[in-house]
Amino acid sequence: AMFLDDSIGESVPGAQELVYAAALVLVALLIPRGILPAIEKGCRRLATWPGTSLEQKGPGPLGRLAAPPPRPSPLLRMPRRTLRQRLPQPSGTPVLEVDGVAKSFGANRVLSDVAFSVDAGRRVGIIGPNGAGKTTLFNIMTAHLRADSGRILFKGMPVDRMRAPRRYELGMSRTFQVPQGFHLMSPLDNVVVAAIGASMPDPMAASMDMLERVGLAGKALGELSALTTAEIKSLELARAMVSEPDLLLLDEPLAGLNEAERARFFETVDELVAPHAAIVVIEHSVRSLIQYVESVIALDEGRVIAQGPPEEVVSDPRVIEAYLGSRWMEHAGDQ
Numbered sequence: 130a131m132f133l134d135d136s137i138g139e140s141v142p143g144a145q146e147l148v149y150a151a152a153l154v155l156v157a158l159l160i161p162r163g164i165l166p167a168i169e170k171g172c173r174r175l176a177t178w179p180g181t182s183l184e185q186k187g188p189g190p191l192g193r194l195a196a197p198p199p200r201p202s203p204l205l206r207m208p209r210r211t212l213r214q215r216l217p218q219p220s221g222t223p224v225l226e227v228d229g230v231a232k233s234f235g236a237n238r239v240l241s242d243v244a245f246s247v248d249a250g251r252r253v254g255i256i257g258p259n260g261a262g263k264t265t266l267f268n269i270m271t272a273h274l275r276a277d278s279g280r281i282l283f284k285g286m287p288v289d290r291m292r293a294p295r296r297y298e299l300g301m302s303r304t305f306q307v308p309q310g311f312h313l314m315s316p317l318d319n320v321v322v323a324a325i326g327a328s329m330p331d332p333m334a335a336s337m338d339m340l341e342r343v344g345l346a347g348k349a350l351g352e353l354s355a356l357t358t359a360e361i362k363s364l365e366l367a368r369a370m371v372s373e374p375d376l377l378l379l380d381e382p383l384a385g386l387n388e389a390e391r392a393r394f395f396e397t398v399d400e401l402v403a404p405h406a407a408i409v410v411i412e413h414s415v416r417s418l419i420q421y422v423e424s425v426i427a428l429d430e431g432r433v434i435a436q437g438p439p440e441e442v443v444s445d446p447r448v449i450e451a452y453l454g455s456r457w458m459e460h461a462g463d464q
């Protein structure tokens with residue numbers, strides 16, 4: 130800013146214009162498509178980036194140094210440049226088709242030949258013991274991991290070569306088992322990054338509206354460390370919902386919530402999602418889950434061992450067998 134000061138222009142005639150011109154040329158060379166696409170691209174990366182965990186207590190060391198509470202950056206108030214090419218999926222047609230998906234980590238085969246589909250407007254639960262491969266399956270859907278084989282269609286489009294930010298922009302959104310977020314930013318800015326990542330028309334307004342709808346308007350400009358577990362879950366949901374997704378993936382959204390908060394969580398989800406959207410929920414709280422979803426997929430050791438109506442799946446002998454003797458029973462105990 131010092132270089133652009135008027136005094137320079139006075140002492141050296143024309144210098145100010147020269148500096149401006151040089152700066153413009155530099156920006157044009159470094160960012161040929163203009164600065165806004167670069168910001169949007171960055172936000173798309175950030176929006177889907179599993180970075181620091183929201184569960185960490187308190188702000189990071191830099192957060193403690195920063196005295197004033199975080200304010201939304203004026204850069205983020207810019208209007209969108211790109212139009213979202215988004216079409217809602219007609220009901221009764223699949224939003225998500227997973228076919229023959231397999232994944233190994235070294236010698237550890239985590240998913241084998243997983244296949245299922247989710248129609249528009251449906252809610253599907255995924256259950257299975259710890260380590261069954263549930264989160265890995267989400268990671269493959271959202272391109273946080275690459276499958277070894279198999280295919281994924283999203284709204285009829287093959288997305289296997291599409292990276293996480295693009296899938297997000299197209300309407301695939303998720304929450305994380307370990308909540309993700311940026312500690313040095315306010316709750317509002319955390320949502321704004323997601324809104325820009327999804328190329329929402331008015332990121333700031335959409336984010337504020339979303340925080341209001343999840344009951345966090347009063348804490349929008351505060352610090353992340355001031356949020357309770359339930360509020361962090363609400364913030365995660367706001368981040369996922371601000372993109373108005375056609376497919377919402379929730380990874381253990383009820384973990385850490387008490388009875389009343391659990392009941393409220395799914396109510397909030399229903400208030401926020403569009404009728405045509407599909408929801409897939411990984412959840413260990415089977416009792417809460419089966420009251421909410423219309424069908425359940427049971428995974429064990431990376432294979433689909435049962436799928437269908439919730440009551441049928443949870444009373445399937447193979448499903449009970451898979452859970453008996455597994456660490457899942459520890460989870461079942463606290464429900």
Ligand SMILES: Nc1ncnc2c1ncn2[C@@H]1O[C@H](COP(=O)(O)OP(=O)(O)OP(=O)(O)O)[C@@H](O)[C@H]1O
Nearest residue numbers: 234237239257258259260261262263264265266306
């Ligand atoms: N990035 C990774 N690198 C190596 N192994 C991994 C990785 N992610 C997951 N695994 C392994 O893959 C298996 C499945 O893990 P995953 O997280 O998908 O299970 P899960 O069904 O979500 O379990 P939980 O109910 O405990 O969350 C586990 O054995 C896990 O250790």
Ligand SMILES: [Mg+2]
Nearest residue numbers: 263264265306
């Ligand atoms: Mg998991």
